[in-house]
Amino acid sequence: MPGNPVSTRIVLASRPSGKPVVGNFRLEDEPLRDIAEGEVLLQILYLSLDPYMRGRMDEAKSYAKPVEIGGVMEGGTVARVLHSRNAAFNPGDIVLSHSGWQSHAVAHGSDLRKLDPDQAPVKTALGILGMPGFTAYAGLRNIGKPKAGETVVVAAASGAVGSAVGQIARIFGARAIGIAGGREKCDYVRDQLGFDAAIDHRSSNFAAELKAACPDGIDVYFENVGGHVWSAVFPLLNDFARIPVCGLIAHYNEDRSAPGAQDQLPAVMRAILRKSLTIRGFIQREFSDQRADFYREATAWIADGRLKYKEDIIEGLDNAPDAFIGLLDGQNFGKLIVRVAA
Known part of the structure; x- marks a missing residue:
């Protein structure tokens, strides 16, 4: 491979205690090795920033290995093939990869x-x-299982996952109630995405407004947040309600060494028993055999206008740390993507 490129990359410099800071990241250059048979050289065009990345910064045991100190921050990417030693790919092909926070990669x-x-x-x-x-799609279809006429509530409703949850719930014939932060996001969820209602979790009357929007209670709650949003949803759950647990962004930056709040587990367990609740955490890859169905159905829904989306584009890899920190505070509006190269 003539002229191995140097990859500009962002690595984990230190593990955060509570909320990440820019100092937990380091920008550096790393020469790439020659590609071997079956490999390709990629130029990263777009990098996805997602809340799950916060968990990868910690050393605690989870469903995936943490990023090592000095290791490239992980993440999904769209890339261009620059050089190939794999018969399935040619220079110029555009591919989905998991190359992380860097400008070039060997895959x-x-x-x-x-x-x-x-x-x-x-x-x-x-x-x-x-x-x-x-x-x-997977969490709603396999765990939420909304029926026509039921009420589906989703937290972080203007985000990449939440916005899709509410729209798909509507496609399935359910009522969709979105919870978002601020008037602009709530207006977008209701007026542009077609949710039946959107409630601002920053409102001083949040719990009462949510209750008013769900006069028949909540049948499906798609959990992305936790915190005070869960506290407002919890009393409204109907018998046999289903709760797909996708994320808990309100808790990702908690200092686990600090004294905990009041233990809510007994109340939650009593409700699980008394109301026959189904609370199930999931990772999307558990349902990978349904991806073909998803691509087919979602592509059709986008084409006929029933599934809409919004992207929040940040320019430049060096801005990824600030953008990611803002994501954890809800500063993004739509799917957060870094444009790494033209």
Whole structure:
């Protein structure tokens, strides 16, 4: 491979205690090795920023290995093939990869999915037609199982996952109630995405407004947040309600060494027993056999206008740490994507 490029990358410099700060990241350059048989050299075009990345910064045991100190921050990417030693890929091909926070990467062809820019904008492979969209689809279809006329409530409703959850719930015939932060996001969820109602969790009357929007209670709650949002939802859960637990962003930055709040477990367990609740955490890859169904159905829903999406584009890899920290505070509006290269 002539002239191995240098990859500009962002690595984990230190593990955060509570909320991440810019100092937990480090920008550095790293020469790339020659590609081996079956591999390709990639130029990263777009990087996805997602809340799950906060968990990868900690050392605690989880469903995936943490990023090592000095290791490249992980993340989904859309990339261009610059050089190939894999017969399935040619220079110029656009692919979905998991190359992380860097400008170039070497990847094995088996880890890539070729994208067709004529079928959909390639950025959608990181959002509505990617992991966030599939997370919404899989969690709602397999755990939420909304029936026509039921009430589905989703937290972080203007985000990449939540916005899809509410729209898919409507496609399934359910009422969709979104919870978001601020008037602009609530207006977007209700007026542009077609939710039946949108409630601002920053309102001083949040719990009462949510109750008023759910006069028949809540049958499905798609959990992305936790915190005071869960506290307002919890009393409204109907018998046999289903709660897909996708994320708990309100708790990701908690200092686990600090004294805990009042233990809510006994009350939750009593409700699980008394109301026959189903609370199930999930990781989207558990349902990977349904991806073909998702691509087919979601593409059709986008084409006929029933599934809409919004992207929040940040320019430049060096701005990724600030953007990610803002994501954890709800500062993004739509699917957060970093444009790494033109």
